[in-house]
Amino acid sequence: MDTAAFVTLIRDELGLPVTPASLDVRFDELDRWDSVYLLKLVASLDLAAGRRIPVPALLRAQSLREVHQLVAAGEP
Amino acid sequence: MATLPTSPSGNRTGRPSPTDALQALRQQGRLATDFGNVGRLLARLPRPDRGRVGQWLAQVGAAEIATKNPGVTSARIAVTGTSTVAGLVPHLVAAGAVHGLLIETHVRDSHDHRADVLNAAGASREGPPNVTLCLLDPYLVFDQVGVPWQVDDVTRVLDATLGELADLARAFSRSGGSELLVLNTLPLSVAFTSQLVDYRSRSALGAAWRRFNAAMLELCLQHERVVTVDLDAVTSRVATDSDLRLATYARQYYSEDALAGYATEAVALARHVLGRTKKMLVLDLDNTLWGGVLAEDGPEGIVLGGGDEGGAYRAFQRVVRQLAAQGVLLAVCSKNEQNEVRATLADHPGMVLREEDFAVIRANWRPKSDNVTDIAAVANLAPDSFVFVDDSAFECELVQAEHAGLAVVQVDGDPALQPLALLSEGFFTVRELTLEDRGRGQLYRIEAERQDFLSAIPSMQDYLAALDLHVTLRSAREADVTRVSQLTLRTNQFNLTTRRLEPAQVRELTQRDAKGVLIIEADDRFGGCGIVGAVFTSTVDNNLLLDNLLLSCRVFSRSIETACVVALLEQARATGLRSVVGFHRPSAKNHRVAGFYPQHGFRPADQDERGTRFVHDLGELPDRPPHITLAATFSSEE
Numbered sequence: 001m002d003t004a005a006f007v008t009l010i011r012d013e014l015g016l017p018v019t020p021a022s023l024d025v026r027f028d029e030l031d032r033w034d035s036v037y038l039l040k041l042v043a044s045l046d047l048a049a050g051r052r053i054p055v056p057a058l059l060r061a062q063s064l065r066e067v068h069q070l071v072a073a074g075e076p
Numbered sequence: 077m078a079t080l081p082t083s084p085s086g087n088r089t090g091r092p093s094p095t096d097a098l099q100a101l102r103q104q105g106r107l108a109t110d111f112g113n114v115g116r117l118l119a120r121l122p123r124p125d126r127g128r129v130g131q132w133l134a135q136v137g138a139a140e141i142a143t144k145n146p147g148v149t150s151a152r153i154a155v156t157g158t159s160t161v162a163g164l165v166p167h168l169v170a171a172g173a174v175h176g177l178l179i180e181t182h183v184r185d186s187h188d189h190r191a192d193v194l195n196a197a198g199a200s201r202e203g204p205p206n207v208t209l210c211l212l213d214p215y216l217v218f219d220q221v222g223v224p225w226q227v228d229d230v231t232r233v234l235d236a237t238l239g240e241l242a243d244l245a246r247a248f249s250r251s252g253g254s255e256l257l258v259l260n261t262l263p264l265s266v267a268f269t270s271q272l273v274d275y276r277s278r279s280a281l282g283a284a285w286r287r288f289n290a291a292m293l294e295l296c297l298q299h300e301r302v303v304t305v306d307l308d309a310v311t312s313r314v315a316t317d318s319d320l321r322l323a324t325y326a327r328q329y330y331s332e333d334a335l336a337g338y339a340t341e342a343v344a345l346a347r348h349v350l351g352r353t354k355k356m357l358v359l360d361l362d363n364t365l366w367g368g369v370l371a372e373d374g375p376e377g378i379v380l381g382g383g384d385e386g387g388a389y390r391a392f393q394r395v396v397r398q399l400a401a402q403g404v405l406l407a408v409c410s411k412n413e414q415n416e417v418r419a420t421l422a423d424h425p426g427m428v429l430r431e432e433d434f435a436v437i438r439a440n441w442r443p444k445s446d447n448v449t450d451i452a453a454v455a456n457l458a459p460d461s462f463v464f465v466d467d468s469a470f471e472c473e474l475v476q477a478e479h480a481g482l483a484v485v486q487v488d489g490d491p492a493l494q495p496l497a498l499l500s501e502g503f504f505t506v507r508e509l510t511l512e513d514r515g516r517g518q519l520y521r522i523e524a525e526r527q528d529f530l531s532a533i534p535s536m537q538d539y540l541a542a543l544d545l546h547v548t549l550r551s552a553r554e555a556d557v558t559r560v561s562q563l564t565l566r567t568n569q570f571n572l573t574t575r576r577l578e579p580a581q582v583r584e585l586t587q588r589d590a591k592g593v594l595i596i597e598a599d600d601r602f603g604g605c606g607i608v609g610a611v612f613t614s615t616v617d618n619n620l621l622l623d624n625l626l627l628s629c630r631v632f633s634r635s636i637e638t639a640c641v642v643a644l645l646e647q648a649r650a651t652g653l654r655s656v657v658g659f660h661r662p663s664a665k666n667h668r669v670a671g672f673y674p675q676h677g678f679r680p681a682d683q684d685e686r687g688t689r690f691v692h693d694l695g696e697l698p699d700r701p702p703h704i705t706l707a708a709t710f711s712s713e714e
Contacts, residue, residue, distance in 0.1 A: 012099075012128070013128060013131070014131055014135070015102065015131050015132030015133075015134075015135040015136070016135060032135065034162070036160065036162035036163060038326075039160070039163055039322055039326050039328055040131065040163065040166075042319065042321065042322060043319070043332065052321075055321040055322065055325045055326070056325055059325055059326065
């Protein structure tokens, strides 16, 4: 999944106006971010990745970039 | 990439699917300005898919939506629970939007659900929440069970937990604040039962667990302001399995589907508290109550009664009958010949519903939106208290476009799916039924007889005289409390201050003063109408304050209200009071009573943003309506 598709997924799932530039912003500085959003993403990230995302690693992520890397990690 | 399924009914008519339309509104930044439309689109989405749109709306924020929609009704909901509850918020927001209700949530997540419940009253500057949700999950029990565990260990914790929750319900009932506390039964997951390898223990655990849940359900029989949602009933119609990863790592026990089902229940209760429960079910006939088209197929040709499909339509009719027996009024709104419809209702062997089950029947070729207006006029109800069921997307859209707030259920094709399509939104959910509810259909049929009688009599004055109307105004007793509360919750038009009261609040007023709550009963030549209104009074410094006065729309235009006010004025003068003071607080619905007090000799005294205060100096009193015999029995009890 490329960056553009990932950004679209985040916008669709959460309604957050994120851009590729937002990916590296730490969650505690990301506008309107809430830690509970990571939970909302689990099912759609599973679907996008075609496998189960490791949730403990997801919950440790500090930015959307790290979330994207988790999704991309299993891709060929 | 995850995408929402496309609604099949969307494409058939060539309009965009609700999913596409909602995406477009989000991308154009119009979710707040088009809030009403968002709700109508959401109603066409399968429930588990609504949470995402709720998330978008939560992002936009309740304040922004309120600013862009000045007339919108808001419900304040406090949310707490025994684990992570923030995931519930988008589902609540979406479930509210489906009913045109703006949900303001206040999440309290201090890991002490008891304190959260009792502190929720101060959650918002606007006032206490209408409803407080305390979402309980099975970790509440299993976190307290050691390892290794046996069934007895779980039973002990269940008993202790039940005791604590009963204490919480008692403490909440004594507190002010929120109008309803919502608890829930606990689902028993295979993740726990399968830890026991022997079936005897599993059975014992299952039995103990259900005893706990049964006791939880009985809590709300003891406490009027507490409701227990039966999650078995909510989650059996959606996927039950939680994602065990979320449960384990993030302490979010319930799946999105279960949260969506729970949110629908919670919003139905909020609508009840706000007096927005639906009252009338308006039904199409062809391909709704039976299969086929009566005008083309004839009564013998319609699909009803026998066979698989005929049996499914009959099953739907049984569900409608069940609702009618609980106070939901029925009407027919159908494009058909009136006499053919009457004949089919009377004679078709497959019909469960008969002509006498319907308060109003409109079968003709006029636009259905006009017929809905007509039904509203006959039943004396506002169309926004209607649920309109039809198989035609065209008719549904037309009627909804003409009548804001009216709910639409579009049934499309398979009668087996119709019962749940009608029931699953909780349109008619209330906390408790009254005797009047069970007899309401009958009361409206008697009303139809009255109207026939009226049409045979030349003048309104002659009609009223012939009615032989007897009105009783008396202090409310314990047995009246539920009905009085219900009147405050259901009555919108003739309700001078629209103050909604739960039973406990009504009881408190009756105990404070023998005249605190006066009920109005009416009887006429056609029979008893039951309790049709109430007056809330208090006496301050030798002045009688009419804190509220309300009258059921069934008995408008008979001067019952005049008879009662005259009796109160006469009694005030006889007991040497200085004046009688009345209030009118405008609402979206009660404009027809704005002139009520001036018409009865009160003069406007002062006005603020909430409404107007009127004073009667007890000089000249209005005339008693000559056609009413009034018995006022409140004065002798002091």
